[in-house]
Amino acid sequence: MAQSLVKKIGVSLEINGEQRQVEIRPADTLLYVLRNYLGLTGAKPGCLNGDCGACSVIVNEKVYKSCIMLAVEAVESKVTSIEGLSDSPIQKAFVEHFAFQCGYCTPGFIMNTHAMLLHEPHPTYETIKEWLSSNICRCTSYQEIEDAVFSVIGRDK
Amino acid sequence: MIGKGIPRKESLDKVTGYAKYTADYETPDMLHAGLVISPHAHAIIKQIDISGAVKMPGVRAVVKGENLPLTGEELSDRPPIAYDRVRFHGEVIAIVVADTPYLAERGAAMVKVQYELLPVVNSPSEALRQDAPLLHPNLGEYKKIQMVYPVPGTNIATLTKIRKGNMKKGWDESKVVVEEKFAFRPSDHAAMETRCSFAQIHPNGTIEITSSSQAPFLIKRLIGQYFNIPPGYIRVNTPLVGGAYGGKSSTQLEILAYLASKAVGGRLVKILNTREQDMLTSPGHIGLEAIVKIGSTNDGNLKVAELLYFWDGGAYSDKSIDLSRAGAVDCTGPYNIENIWCDSLCMYTNHPYAAPFRGFAHSEVLFAFERTMDVLAKKLNMDPLELRYKNAILPGHTNPTQVRLTSSTVGNLPKCIKKLKEIFNWEEGQLIELDDERVRAKGISCIWKNSTIDPDAxxxxxxxxxxxxxxxxxxxxxxxxxxxxxxxxxxxxxxxxxxxxxxxxxxxxxxxxxxxxxxxxxxxxxxxxxxxxxxxxxxxxxxxxxxxxxxxxxxxxxxxxxxxxxxxxxxxxxxxxxxxxxxxxxxxxxxxxxxxxxxxxxxxFSGITYLDKETGAGNPGPEWAVGAQGVEVELNRRDYTYRIVRAVSVIDAGKVLNEKMAVGQVMGAMSMGLSFAGRETFRFDSKGIVLNPQLRTYRPIRFGEHPIYEVAFVETPVKDAPYGARGLGEQGLLGMPAALGNSLSAALTVNINYLPLIPELLWKVKEGG
Missing domain, CATH: 3.30.365.10 (Aldehyde oxidase/xanthine dehydrogenase, molybdopterin binding domain)
Structure with missing residues (x-):
C-alpha cells in the first residue's frame, strides 16, 4: 500500500523564469513542491487551508494560495514566488513603512499586492480591501501595510 | 541615533523571502513526525494500538508516553505524552516518525486508541464545585517550585493572595459600591508561523534542538531538568521567529521532538504543527472568570477593592500559575487604593492549557476592573475619565503588593490621561447620536503593567x-x-x-x-x-x-x-x-x-523579591509602564453590528528609542487586543471539544477591518533602564478589551461583561435573547 502512496511522476515547472524538473507525488501541493523539493521557502505554510495567504504565489499573473493548489496544476504555467521578485516598489515600500514585524506573512502580502498592482495599477480602497483581506498579519495593525500600498500607488487613502 | 526610526536590520531578508524560520530548514536525512491527538476533552485511555502504524513502510518509530517524567514549568503535572488519561481536546497520545511528512500523517491516522469518556470540567466555576471531577487526583504529590500553592483534593493549581490595608475600614469609608461579574473563554495567539521543532542526538550524547521559540535557554534548562542531562550536552538553536506573542515561550513541542529523535537512535526528526495542532495541542491564551467589587466615597475616591479571579488555566498548569500570580500582583487598575483583598485562583479545566499571552494576564484583569470603573462612574454620575484621573496612581502611593512607588518606577499616569483627553476629543461627549439607528460611542481604559520575572533572570x-x-x-x-x-x-x-x-x-x-x-x-x-x-x-x-x-x-x-x-x-x-x-x-x-x-x-535586575504567601507583599519587578487608551465605535442599534472607528493610546514609554518601531509595537498590540476583544475565542461544546481550531472559523481581524490608530508617548524615565526606556511590547494591547467593552456598553446603555464582543452577544445582553 505504502508503495502506491509514494508513487511519483516527473513534471517540469517554470518557476521564476527557470525550467525545473521535479519528481513529485501527484497529490503534492504547489507549496510543498516549492518548499520541500526546490528549496524555495519564501512561500510559508500558515494554515494549509487557504485561510491565511502566507503561501501566496503568482501563477500566470494571478495570485494563488499555493497550499490549496496542486503542483501538477501549475505545469505549463509561469510561477513567480517571492524569490523571483527583487527591487519591486512594493518591497521597498514595505521596508520604508515598517509594514512587517516578524516577517512571516510578508512574502504572501507582497505577492498579493504585486499581483493586484499588475491588474489594477490604480485600485480604489474597496479593491485593495478585497484583495488584501485574504491575507492575515498578526504583528502589524494593517495601517502600516495600507500606508505602504498607498505610497506605491502614489496617493493617499 | 536614540529615538530615530531606523528600519530593522533584517528588513531586506524579510521582503525577499530570504529570511529563514525554523520550518524552512530541511535536509534529506531528516525524518518527520506526525502527532496522534485526543478527540476527547477528558477520558481514560483503555488501549493504544500501534500495530497498524509500525507495519507501514516508511514508518521508523511510534512513541508512546509510558515511563516519561512529568513536566511543567512551576508544577510538574503534565506527562509530555498522555498514556493513561487525556485531559484536553488535542492532547498528544503518540508520535509517529516516518520518512516524509505525508507518511507520518498516514501513520498517525493508523494508530487506534480506545477511550472511556469521563465527565468534563468546562469552566473555572465548574471546576470549583464540590462535586467537580478532579483533573489531578495526585496534585499533592507533584514537584513544585517556590510561590506555588496548590490545594490538593480540588482543581486549584495555585492560589495567590493579596491582602493590603484594612478591608473593614475600606468598606466603612465607601458610600458607593458596585459589583460586577465577568467571563471569557480561552483563545489563541494564532501566530502566522505554526510552531516547529527539530531534534537530533549526536554520537557523544549532545542533544541539538532547533525550535521556533522565545526561550531557547529555557528549553535547554527544562529538557536538562526533566531528563537529567547536564546543560553542556544540550544545544538549542532559534532562527527568526514568525510571531510569538508569548505563545512560544512555553517548552512543549521541543520535548516531543527530542523524544522522537531518541526513538530513532538520535536521527534528525522534525515536527511541524498543523494549524489545528498549533491551536489545540500547543498552549494557548488563558480564559478568566472574575468578580470585581469596588467602593468609593460620594465624590469618587476609591477606598476598597475586593477581587476574585478564577483563571481558566486548562488541563495543565505550566505557565498559568505564573499568569494567575501576575494577575494578582496588578489585580486592580492603576489607582491608589489602600485596601485590597484579592484571591487569584489558577483552575484546572478540560481545556487546552495556557501559555503567556502578550500582556501576561493584564488585559484580562483590566477588562474586568476597568469595566467596573465605568459602572462605578455611572453610579456616581461622574465622568469616567475624571474618576480615573482623580484616583490615578502616583509616586508615593503603594501598589497591591505594597511597594512604595517612585516617579522612576510608576511613570506619570495623570499626564497620559490628560493627553488622551485631548487627542480623543473627550470633551465632545462620550455618545453622539448619528441618526435613529446609529450611534458613535467612546470608551476608555487606563493601563499598567509590571513584569513578574524571575528575580535572577x-x-x-x-x-x-x-x-x-x-x-x-x-x-x-x-x-x-x-x-x-x-x-x-x-x-x-x-x-x-x-x-x-x-x-x-x-x-x-x-x-x-x-x-x-x-x-x-x-x-x-x-x-x-x-x-x-x-x-x-x-x-x-x-x-x-x-x-x-x-x-x-x-x-x-x-x-x-x-x-x-x-x-x-x-x-x-x-x-x-x-x-x-x-x-x-x-x-x-x-x-x-x-x-x-x-x-x-x-x-x-536587583531588588526583586519573592511574594509573601499570606499577603502577596514583595517587589514583583523593576517598573510599571502606565498609559491611557480609548476606542471609538459606530454601532447600529437595530442589528448590533458595529465598526471600530478609532483607537488611541497614550503610553509612558520612559524614553522612545526608535520612534517608528515603538509606534509599530503599540499599534500592532492594539490590533491584537481589539481582535481578542472583538472576535476571538475558542468555541467549546458541552463536552469540552474546541469547535473552531482553524483560521476560517477562528477569525482574527483582517485588512480593511482596522480602525484608525493614533499613538502618543509620554516620557518619564526609568532610572536603571537604557536611556530611561520602559517596556513597550505589550502595553498597547492592555486596555483595548476594556475600552472596547466600555464604548459598546455606553452605546447600548447596558453592561457587557463578556468577550468576544460580537453582535450576537450584544443583542443577547441587551434584549435578553
Missing amino acids: SSGVILSYNTDGSINLISGVIEIGTGTKTVLAQILAEKLKMDINDIHVQMEVDTLNTPEHWKTVASRGTFMAGRAVLAAAEDVIHQLKSLASFILRTRVDDLEVGYGKVYVKSDSKKYIPIKDIAYGYSFPNGNAIGGQIIGRGHYM
Whole structure:
C-alpha cells in the first residue's frame, strides 16, 4: 500500500523564469513542491487551508494560495514566488513603512499586492480591501501595510 | 541615533523571502513526525494500538508516553505524552516518525486508541464545585517550585493572595459600591508561523534542538531538568521567529521532538504543527472568570477593592500559575487604593492549557476592573475619565503588593490621561447620536503593567571587532518581530558614537555560542539586553583605551572613544583609528601585542523579591509602564453590528528609542487586543471539544477591518533602564478589551461583561435573547 502512496511522476515547472524538473507525488501541493523539493521557502505554510495567504504565489499573473493548489496544476504555467521578485516598489515600500514585524506573512502580502498592482495599477480602497483581506498579519495593525500600498500607488487613502 | 526610526536590520531578508524560520530548514536525512491527538476533552485511555502504524513502510518509530517524567514549568503535572488519561481536546497520545511528512500523517491516522469518556470540567466555576471531577487526583504529590500553592483534593493549581490595608475600614469609608461579574473563554495567539521543532542526538550524547521559540535557554534548562542531562550536552538553536506573542515561550513541542529523535537512535526528526495542532495541542491564551467589587466615597475616591479571579488555566498548569500570580500582583487598575483583598485562583479545566499571552494576564484583569470603573462612574454620575484621573496612581502611593512607588518606577499616569483627553476629543461627549439607528460611542481604559520575572533572570551580550573597526553584536534576545536587536544596535551606536551600519547583529541564537538572555518575553528585551550592551561597550572602551594609552603615550583617563577612533580628549588630532588596534597593534619592526578586542556585558535586575504567601507583599519587578487608551465605535442599534472607528493610546514609554518601531509595537498590540476583544475565542461544546481550531472559523481581524490608530508617548524615565526606556511590547494591547467593552456598553446603555464582543452577544445582553 505504502508503495502506491509514494508513487511519483516527473513534471517540469517554470518557476521564476527557470525550467525545473521535479519528481513529485501527484497529490503534492504547489507549496510543498516549492518548499520541500526546490528549496524555495519564501512561500510559508500558515494554515494549509487557504485561510491565511502566507503561501501566496503568482501563477500566470494571478495570485494563488499555493497550499490549496496542486503542483501538477501549475505545469505549463509561469510561477513567480517571492524569490523571483527583487527591487519591486512594493518591497521597498514595505521596508520604508515598517509594514512587517516578524516577517512571516510578508512574502504572501507582497505577492498579493504585486499581483493586484499588475491588474489594477490604480485600485480604489474597496479593491485593495478585497484583495488584501485574504491575507492575515498578526504583528502589524494593517495601517502600516495600507500606508505602504498607498505610497506605491502614489496617493493617499 | 536614540529615538530615530531606523528600519530593522533584517528588513531586506524579510521582503525577499530570504529570511529563514525554523520550518524552512530541511535536509534529506531528516525524518518527520506526525502527532496522534485526543478527540476527547477528558477520558481514560483503555488501549493504544500501534500495530497498524509500525507495519507501514516508511514508518521508523511510534512513541508512546509510558515511563516519561512529568513536566511543567512551576508544577510538574503534565506527562509530555498522555498514556493513561487525556485531559484536553488535542492532547498528544503518540508520535509517529516516518520518512516524509505525508507518511507520518498516514501513520498517525493508523494508530487506534480506545477511550472511556469521563465527565468534563468546562469552566473555572465548574471546576470549583464540590462535586467537580478532579483533573489531578495526585496534585499533592507533584514537584513544585517556590510561590506555588496548590490545594490538593480540588482543581486549584495555585492560589495567590493579596491582602493590603484594612478591608473593614475600606468598606466603612465607601458610600458607593458596585459589583460586577465577568467571563471569557480561552483563545489563541494564532501566530502566522505554526510552531516547529527539530531534534537530533549526536554520537557523544549532545542533544541539538532547533525550535521556533522565545526561550531557547529555557528549553535547554527544562529538557536538562526533566531528563537529567547536564546543560553542556544540550544545544538549542532559534532562527527568526514568525510571531510569538508569548505563545512560544512555553517548552512543549521541543520535548516531543527530542523524544522522537531518541526513538530513532538520535536521527534528525522534525515536527511541524498543523494549524489545528498549533491551536489545540500547543498552549494557548488563558480564559478568566472574575468578580470585581469596588467602593468609593460620594465624590469618587476609591477606598476598597475586593477581587476574585478564577483563571481558566486548562488541563495543565505550566505557565498559568505564573499568569494567575501576575494577575494578582496588578489585580486592580492603576489607582491608589489602600485596601485590597484579592484571591487569584489558577483552575484546572478540560481545556487546552495556557501559555503567556502578550500582556501576561493584564488585559484580562483590566477588562474586568476597568469595566467596573465605568459602572462605578455611572453610579456616581461622574465622568469616567475624571474618576480615573482623580484616583490615578502616583509616586508615593503603594501598589497591591505594597511597594512604595517612585516617579522612576510608576511613570506619570495623570499626564497620559490628560493627553488622551485631548487627542480623543473627550470633551465632545462620550455618545453622539448619528441618526435613529446609529450611534458613535467612546470608551476608555487606563493601563499598567509590571513584569513578574524571575528575580535572577539575566541577559548577556558579546561584542567582537572586525578588522575594519566594525562590530559584531551577539545577544540571546530572539528576533520575534519586535525589532529589539535593531534597537540594541542603536544603543551601541549611540554609546560608541559610531555608524549603525558598522554594527552587524547576529539574528539567530545558538545556546552554544550566544550568551543567555533569560527569555524574550515581558517587554524586557530592551531593558535587560540594552544594559548588557552598555556594559559590553564599557568593556571594549576600557580595552581600547588601555591599548591606545601607551601608543599615544597618554593616561587612560585622558582618552575618549568615538567616530572610529581612540583620541585624546584635549587634543582630538592625537588619535589612533580603532581598526589599527581592534586586532592588536603591530610595531614597525613586526612586534605585535594585544589581539581581537572582545567585550562582554551582562545584566540582572536587583531588588526583586519573592511574594509573601499570606499577603502577596514583595517587589514583583523593576517598573510599571502606565498609559491611557480609548476606542471609538459606530454601532447600529437595530442589528448590533458595529465598526471600530478609532483607537488611541497614550503610553509612558520612559524614553522612545526608535520612534517608528515603538509606534509599530503599540499599534500592532492594539490590533491584537481589539481582535481578542472583538472576535476571538475558542468555541467549546458541552463536552469540552474546541469547535473552531482553524483560521476560517477562528477569525482574527483582517485588512480593511482596522480602525484608525493614533499613538502618543509620554516620557518619564526609568532610572536603571537604557536611556530611561520602559517596556513597550505589550502595553498597547492592555486596555483595548476594556475600552472596547466600555464604548459598546455606553452605546447600548447596558453592561457587557463578556468577550468576544460580537453582535450576537450584544443583542443577547441587551434584549435578553
